[in-house]
Amino acid sequence: MQPGGEQRTEGDELSRGRHETKDERADRRWGELMQEIRVAQTGVQILFGFLLTVVFTTRFPELSATDRTIYIITVSLGAAATGALIGPVSFHRLVAGRRIKPHAVVWASRLTFIGLVLLLATLASALLLVLRVATEATYVPWLVGGLVAWYLVCWYVLPLWVRGRYTNVDDGDGD
Template sequence: MDRNRENDDGKGNGGPGRDETEEERADRKWVDLVQELRVAQTGVQILFGFLLTVAFQPRFEQLSQTDQTIYSVTVMLGAATTGVLVGPVAFHRMLTGRRLKTETVAWASRLTMVGLVLLLCTMACALLLILRVVLDDTIALWLVAAMVVWFVVCWFVLPAWTRATRRGID
């Protein structure tokens, strides 16, 4: 059986890694991605469901035009986030059985990264809306900015840093 020796990072540099075929690697990466998507999709669906109820609350009419605009942008971002994070499921369903698992995994991974960026934007807008209602606008902006930095560090910087430092070890 022809097997490719490849690291988890997909570089195939012959270092320590897994001994698996391209199809086995695609299957493993798909299972990993689906598990990751379950976490993200659940959070997005809860947030989006909450956002949909806000407009029907009696106090909504009392919000300033700016806050209603922030709300509208947040709902649209939440819808876009939901769509892109469900996208890999549709992608897989439409391509299943066509021997395109590697391409499916690659596109699903890209959609997931876009979904994380949109989720970051959705969270920032939702926080801004809520904090503007309960705090001074300037404090709200600073707190949202701090949370955006926190999300960027946790979701993007730490993984990128780990990947970059790991590259030097192999």
């Protein structure tokens, strides 16, 4: 029996080590998500801001049609990543006070994941453009491919490996 006369089972939320309610867990997860988003938002906003200025440089008219296409794709990806990574803030604002924070956390987390995938695509596209213009070397796609592979290892492969390696099925909610 828990305080207040509530009986808890072994797999119950309050017996998983943190001893937090569903609402407390949602609050904690929301705070953690906002901290993570701050890091990604800063990077994507700086990159996107830089990309928006490129079109006004003196060298932009000299870009080949291929490089201009890469630029348009890069700016579009940056805009999409910015939208997805800022989306959770708007999401929270619009649903605040409705007692649906656990659902808001799930949807904001999904937007953040999509934003990170779009950020990866933006970085790859921006690297391709910059390195093509800077070097015109034939190895540029290979270099960009190697960097994308590195991002994939750092952002997805390693965390998924650690999650699989150290997560005990009986640990509970996956935090």
